[in-house]
Amino acid sequence: MLILINYMQMRMLKFIPKMRKKDMNIYDEIGVKKVINTLGNSTVLGGNTTSGEVKEAIESASNNYVDMKELTDTCRKLVADLIGSESALITPGAASALSLATAGAMTGTDRTLIEQIPDTTGMKNEVIIQTQLRVPYDKAIEVAGAKLIEVGSSEKTSVEHITNAINNNTIAIHYLPGGESVASSGKHTNALDIETIIKIAKDNNIYVIVDAAGQVYPTDNLTKYIKMGADAVAYGAKYFGALNGTGILVGKSEIIEAARLHSFIGFEFEKLRSIGRSMKMDKEDVIAVYVALKQWMTMNHEERIEIAEKKALLLKDKISSVSNISISEPDISGTTIGLKITLNENCPFNADQLSEKLASGNPSIWARGDDDTSVIFRMGTVNEEDLDIVADKLKEILN
Structure with missing residues (x-):
C-alpha cells in the first residue's frame, strides 16, 4: 500500500508542474503589462521569443552542471564551423563582443597588459571612427580603455581624413555597416565604404573591428565582412533567435583568442584579472546561441518571410x-518586413504621439516612429492573434 501511495505521489508531482507551466503567465502574476511587439528584436522589449527547439535546449542545459570552459570552447568552435569563420567567441551581447575585441586588439595575449586594462598607458589605444557612423553603441569600444578618434564630418569622410589620423597609437578602425536606416549623425552613404576602410587598415597594419549587430540576414552577412578582410565582427544573437543578452564575435584567431582571455573564461580558468568577469554568461545562454544559430543557418527563410508578409497583409x-x-511597405533593414502607416495633414497628432498612445494601453503596443509623420510596424515579432488588438487600437485612436 505504501509503495502504491508513493507511486501515485510521484505521478502527481510530475503532472502538477506541467499544468502550472502551461497555464501560468508570470507577467500577470507580478503585475507587468504584456507588450505587443512591432518594434522588432529590440533590447528594450527583451530581444526575442525563442523557438521551441531553443527552449528545449535551454531546459535541457538547465538540468545539469557543466565545465563552462569546455562548454564555451566547444560551442564557439561549432559556431565558427557553422558560419565559416577562422575563430569565434560567444559573448553576452554584441556590445560586449566589441569591448572584448578592442581589449584583445590592444593587449594581444600579453598577460601583464590584459591585467592592466582598462589602464591603457603605453599601449596602442586609439580607434578611428567616421563621424557619420557615430552611434551611442560605440561606447562599447571605450569600455576597455580605448580612445575613439572621430574623423571627417557629418557630410563626408575622405581617405585623407583616415590616413592623417593614423599614428603610432592607432590600433584599429571601427566600422558600422548599414544603410540610411542607421541612426547616425549624418548620411551613412557619404561615409567611406568598408572595402576602402579595410584596404587602409591593411596598408597600415591596424585592425578593423565591425559592429554588424543586426546584419544576420541574408545569412551570407554572417561571413561577408570577415571574407572582405575585417579582423573582428560582432553580431547580436537575439537577431538569429537566441536570447536578448547574447552575441558572437567572429574573425581572425589572433584577435578572437586574445578577446577570449579578457572574457570571464580567462578570468576563471586562466587566472587572469580581466575585465570580462563582469560579462559572465549562463550555460543556457551559450547553448541557446549555438542551437539558434544552427537553426537560423538551416531554416527556410523564404517561408519565414512569407509568414511575416501574410501578417502585414492581414493588418493592412x-x-x-x-x-x-x-x-x-517600409524601406527597412534587418530580418523582417513590416507595414508603414503615414499620417496625413488632417491627423491631429504626429507619429511620436501615435506611438505614445499605442504604448499607453494594456496590452501595450510598441511601434517604431520612422519620421514625424510615419510609424513602422514590424511583423517578425508580432503574433498573428494580436493583430486584431493592434488594428482595433489604431481605429480607436485614428477614427
Whole structure:
C-alpha cells in the first residue's frame, strides 16, 4: 500500500508542474503589462521569443552542471564551423563582443597588459571612427580603455581624413555597416565604404573591428565582412533567435583568442584579472546561441518571410478603413518586413504621439516612429492573434 501511495505521489508531482507551466503567465502574476511587439528584436522589449527547439535546449542545459570552459570552447568552435569563420567567441551581447575585441586588439595575449586594462598607458589605444557612423553603441569600444578618434564630418569622410589620423597609437578602425536606416549623425552613404576602410587598415597594419549587430540576414552577412578582410565582427544573437543578452564575435584567431582571455573564461580558468568577469554568461545562454544559430543557418527563410508578409497583409486589410492615414511597405533593414502607416495633414497628432498612445494601453503596443509623420510596424515579432488588438487600437485612436 505504501509503495502504491508513493507511486501515485510521484505521478502527481510530475503532472502538477506541467499544468502550472502551461497555464501560468508570470507577467500577470507580478503585475507587468504584456507588450505587443512591432518594434522588432529590440533590447528594450527583451530581444526575442525563442523557438521551441531553443527552449528545449535551454531546459535541457538547465538540468545539469557543466565545465563552462569546455562548454564555451566547444560551442564557439561549432559556431565558427557553422558560419565559416577562422575563430569565434560567444559573448553576452554584441556590445560586449566589441569591448572584448578592442581589449584583445590592444593587449594581444600579453598577460601583464590584459591585467592592466582598462589602464591603457603605453599601449596602442586609439580607434578611428567616421563621424557619420557615430552611434551611442560605440561606447562599447571605450569600455576597455580605448580612445575613439572621430574623423571627417557629418557630410563626408575622405581617405585623407583616415590616413592623417593614423599614428603610432592607432590600433584599429571601427566600422558600422548599414544603410540610411542607421541612426547616425549624418548620411551613412557619404561615409567611406568598408572595402576602402579595410584596404587602409591593411596598408597600415591596424585592425578593423565591425559592429554588424543586426546584419544576420541574408545569412551570407554572417561571413561577408570577415571574407572582405575585417579582423573582428560582432553580431547580436537575439537577431538569429537566441536570447536578448547574447552575441558572437567572429574573425581572425589572433584577435578572437586574445578577446577570449579578457572574457570571464580567462578570468576563471586562466587566472587572469580581466575585465570580462563582469560579462559572465549562463550555460543556457551559450547553448541557446549555438542551437539558434544552427537553426537560423538551416531554416527556410523564404517561408519565414512569407509568414511575416501574410501578417502585414492581414493588418493592412484590418485597418484599410481607418481615416487620416496611408499604408505602404517600409524601406527597412534587418530580418523582417513590416507595414508603414503615414499620417496625413488632417491627423491631429504626429507619429511620436501615435506611438505614445499605442504604448499607453494594456496590452501595450510598441511601434517604431520612422519620421514625424510615419510609424513602422514590424511583423517578425508580432503574433498573428494580436493583430486584431493592434488594428482595433489604431481605429480607436485614428477614427
